[in-house]
Amino acid sequence: MKTLFDKVCVIGVGLMGGSLARAMKKQGLVKTVIGTSRNSENLQQAVKLNVIDRFEADMTIAAAEADLIVLAVPVGAVENVLQLIKPVMKPNAVLTDLGSTKQNIADAMRNVFGEVPDNAVLGHPIAGTEQSGVAASFAELYEGRRIILTPLVNTNADALEKVTALWQGVGAQVMNMEISHHDEVLAATSHLPHVIAYAMVSTLAKMNDKQDIFKYAAGGFKDFTRIASSDPTMWLDICLANKDALLDVVSLFKDDLDELANAIEVGDKKKIHSMFSFAKTARDAITSADNVDK
Amino acid sequence: MKTLFDKVCVIGVGLMGGSLARAMKKQGLVKTVIGTSRNSENLQQAVKLNVIDRFEADMTIAAAEADLIVLAVPVGAVENVLQLIKPVMKPNAVLTDLGSTKQNIADAMRNVFGEVPDNAVLGHPIAGTEQSGVAASFAELYEGRRIILTPLVNTNADALEKVTALWQGVGAQVMNMEISHHDEVLAATSHLPHVIAYAMVSTLAKMNDKQDIFKYAAGGFKDFTRIASSDPTMWLDICLANKDALLDVVSLFKDDLDELANAIEVGDKKKIHSMFSFAKTARDAITSADNVDK
Numbered sequence: 001m002k003t004l005f006d007k008v009c010v011i012g013v014g015l016m017g018g019s020l021a022r023a024m025k026k027q028g029l030v031k032t033v034i035g036t037s038r039n040s041e042n043l044q045q046a047v048k049l050n051v052i053d054r055f056e057a058d059m060t061i062a063a064a065e066a067d068l069i070v071l072a073v074p075v076g077a078v079e080n081v082l083q084l085i086k087p088v089m090k091p092n093a094v095l096t097d098l099g100s101t102k103q104n105i106a107d108a109m110r111n112v113f114g115e116v117p118d119n120a121v122l123g124h125p126i127a128g129t130e131q132s133g134v135a136a137s138f139a140e141l142y143e144g145r146r147i148i149l150t151p152l153v154n155t156n157a158d159a160l161e162k163v164t165a166l167w168q169g170v171g172a173q174v175m176n177m178e179i180s181h182h183d184e185v186l187a188a189t190s191h192l193p194h195v196i197a198y199a200m201v202s203t204l205a206k207m208n209d210k211q212d213i214f215k216y217a218a219g220g221f222k223d224f225t226r227i228a229s230s231d232p233t234m235w236l237d238i239c240l241a242n243k244d245a246l247l248d249v250v251s252l253f254k255d256d257l258d259e260l261a262n263a264i265e266v267g268d269k270k271k272i273h274s275m276f277s278f279a280k281t282a283r284d285a286i287t288s289a290d291n292v293d294k
Numbered sequence: 295m296k297t298l299f300d301k302v303c304v305i306g307v308g309l310m311g312g313s314l315a316r317a318m319k320k321q322g323l324v325k326t327v328i329g330t331s332r333n334s335e336n337l338q339q340a341v342k343l344n345v346i347d348r349f350e351a352d353m354t355i356a357a358a359e360a361d362l363i364v365l366a367v368p369v370g371a372v373e374n375v376l377q378l379i380k381p382v383m384k385p386n387a388v389l390t391d392l393g394s395t396k397q398n399i400a401d402a403m404r405n406v407f408g409e410v411p412d413n414a415v416l417g418h419p420i421a422g423t424e425q426s427g428v429a430a431s432f433a434e435l436y437e438g439r440r441i442i443l444t445p446l447v448n449t450n451a452d453a454l455e456k457v458t459a460l461w462q463g464v465g466a467q468v469m470n471m472e473i474s475h476h477d478e479v480l481a482a483t484s485h486l487p488h489v490i491a492y493a494m495v496s497t498l499a500k501m502n503d504k505q506d507i508f509k510y511a512a513g514g515f516k517d518f519t520r521i522a523s524s525d526p527t528m529w530l531d532i533c534l535a536n537k538d539a540l541l542d543v544v545s546l547f548k549d550d551l552d553e554l555a556n557a558i559e560v561g562d563k564k565k566i567h568s569m570f571s572f573a574k575t576a577r578d579a580i581t582s583a584d585n586v587d588k
Contacts, residue, residue, distance in 0.1 A: 126510055146510060175510075181503065188498050189511045193518045195558075196490060198573040199551040203543070204482050205576035206550075209475065214580050216420055216440060216469075217483045223517040224487045228577040232570035239558050239566060249497070250555050254548070256500075257493040261544050264489075264533050272533060276526035279492040282499035283522040286508050 001169050004162050005094070006031045009066035011059060011081055013037055013046045016098045016128060017072025018137030021051050023170035026139045036062035037073070046134045064088040068166075071097035071105075076237035079108035086112055094159045095120040100186060102150045102179045104241035118156040121163040123149045124182065125172060132231040143171035150179045187245035192253060194235055195246065197228040295463050298456050299388070300325045303360035305353060305375055307331055307340045310392045310422060311366025312431030315345050317464035320433045330356035331367070340428045358382035362460075365391035365399075370531035373402035380406055388453045389414040394480060396444045396473045398535035412450040415457040417443045418476065419466060426525040437465035444473045481539035486547060488529055489540065491522040 008024060010017045013035040024030045035043050035052035036059045043055035056062035063069055063085035071078055078097065089095075095117060099105050102122050109116045116122070127145040129136065147167045151160050164174050177185075204213050239246055256275075263271040302318060304311045307329040318324045329337050329346035330353045337349035350356035357363055357379035365372055372391065383389075389411060393399050396416050403410045410416070421439040423430065441461045445454050458468050471479075498507050511519075533540055550569075557565040 128514070130514070148510070177506075181506070185503055185506045185510050188501060188503070188507045189515050192494065192497075193515055195554060196494060196551065197518065198570050199554050200486065200490060200547055201573035201577050202554075202569055203486075203547045203550045205572065207482060207543075207546070209479055209482070210576075212471075212475070212479045213482045214576070216442065216479050217580060220422070220424070220521045221483050221487055222580060223520055224491065225577050225580075226517055227514045228573045230574070232567050232574055235570055236563060236566045240561055240563070243558055243561075247555060247559060249501075250551070252501070253494055253497045254551065256497045257490065257544070257548065260489060260493050260496075261541060264537055265541060267534055267537075269530060269534070272530045273526050275496055276492050276529055278499065279495035279522045280524070280526055282504075282508070283495050283519050286511060286516060286519075287523075 001028050002165075003031060004029050004166050004169070005068040007034060007066050008032070008068045008070060009034050009036060009062045010052065010070045010072055011036050011063070011085075012071070012073035012077075013042060013052060013055075013134050013137075014072065015132050015134070015136045015141075016125070017070060018046060018051045018134040019139065019141035020070060020072070020098070020125075020170065021046075022137055022139035023142060024166065025050075025053070027169045029166055029169045030068070034062045034065065042134055049134065049137075051134055051137055059084055060088045063093075064090070066090065066093055068094045068096065068162075071095070071099070074234045074237040075099040075101050075104060075241045078105055079111055082108055082112040093119065094162060096123050096163050098123065098125055099241075100124055100190065100238045101241040102182045106150075106152075106179055116152055116154070118154050119159045121149055121151060121155060121160050122179070123147055123163065123167070124186070125167070127172075130226050130229040132234065140171070142167070145172050146175055147172040148175050148177050148182055150177055150182055152179075183242050183245045187242055187249045191238060191242055191246045192249045194227050194230060195239065195250060196253070197225055198235070201225050201228040295322050296459075297325060298323050298460050298463070299362040301360050302327050302362045302364060303356045304329050304346065304364045304366055305331065305357070305379075306365070306367035306371075307337060307346060307349075307428050307431075308366065309426050309428075309430045309435075310419070311364060312340060312345045312428040313433065313435035314364060314366065314392070314464065315340075316431055316433035317436060318460065319344075319347070321463045323460055323463045324362070328356045328359065336428055343428065343431075345428055345431060353378055354382045357387075358384070360384065360387055362388045362390065362456075365389070365393070368528045368531040369393040369395050369398060369535045372399055373405055376402055376406040387413065388456060390417050390457050392417065392419055393535075394418055394484065394532045395535040396476045400444075400446075400473055410446055410448070412448050413453045415443055415445060415449060415454050416473070417441055417457065417461070418480070419461070421466075424520050424523040426528065434465070436461070439466050440469055441466040442469050442471050442476055444471055444476055446473075477536050477539045481536055481543045485532060485536055485540045486543045488521050488524060489533065489544060490547070491519055492529070495519050495522040
């Protein structure tokens, strides 16, 4: 494929950043991938695994050379990273990110640059696993997945086009969305389920029959709770970054749970059946719909 | 394998009953499987798919011949079925069930027979899929899965031994448990997750951005909500049958969710991180533990 960027700096070489690095290299979309992070042991492993071409322990050295800078750190760390790299960035360097929340990334850019820079293209790939770390990264992570970009009115058309081409080049399907809409949709589909899964596993792990509870867990339980194995630091950041939208949907969920629990309490069969059927119909429609994710 | 029963009557030939019928036949554990249910179209399909040897639309005819009667109907329908078959059952016929709740099955037996009969061996296989119906049944459903039996002091040793051998013969791992303990453990690991999944999918399906919410759902969301595709009638029955244990654990979960939402509201990073880490540690331990289910 056509080379889109000569030098790419990936800041944070974990599951997400590492998988993008692998995929960009595999598809020949970039000439050199330089990795950087706070953890140089991790960077050495990334070079050994051929995820990146080389690393710089000093983030400013890595960022200074780059034509594309990919922010792949937890969303709560983005502002500090931007402060560090701002003085050294090439004027035409394109800036992008992989964060699960977009308003707080835009805010971080405004705090550091006074505005979201024209060359910044914020993005969020709807992909991932409950694993974390560079060892879990793989070049196919984004194949067939959706990536949401949230361009603003001032976003440079060329930068947007190149970031779009990059994601298409690694096999993803690119969609554009308003920042606020992105954050609401993700609060519902991703952040709420994580909060619920963490809370529910906590509940069970505190019970007296904890041993038997986990021993007799069926396959459904394991699927249902898989996301509670996600990285706590990353999810702490996401929950705080998207606090308002998340708490809104948590509150709606609590109302529905109360309604259902009350119906069970009083034995209102009609109401319980109607809630279960409504949910089943909605859930069944996901798998039958024309969705990229299977 | 050694034949354990000559004639088996399976009442309710859906995913669970159908899979057991297929497995018993495949392993040569029984001579003849007679299916019966309220739905004769379903029974015709079961014969066509070779799930059962023959069917009787009249439940009393099927039950009258049987050496083993398997109750594979929704738990709320068991008492009516028992009333119907009581007058025709052979004195030595063994009675077993596949229900997800055990106290209410024992209660149904006491209501019909005055006590849980000596030849009754109540059981609950920890297996299943979100599918339902005989077409979804398969002989391997119980292989490598746990089956919990809840024998009582008066349970006939020979009946218990034969039901145990039957489950082992279809590849399941048999465990014995107290009825009340079973119901508590299952409320936590199975009934609570179903209630939460149904409520959460309802919440999302009522939101204005419903279209986008389901469109941008990632793989994690699909795993998390898979159980909301389960059969509403079956789960209505289970929730009511195990109401007390279920509502207890729903209440504990609500407390934990509130605690977490409050921590997010006030930005208590330490508390959020500690709850997430606690849950992750507990969840990670499931997959690393010596569990039968993978």
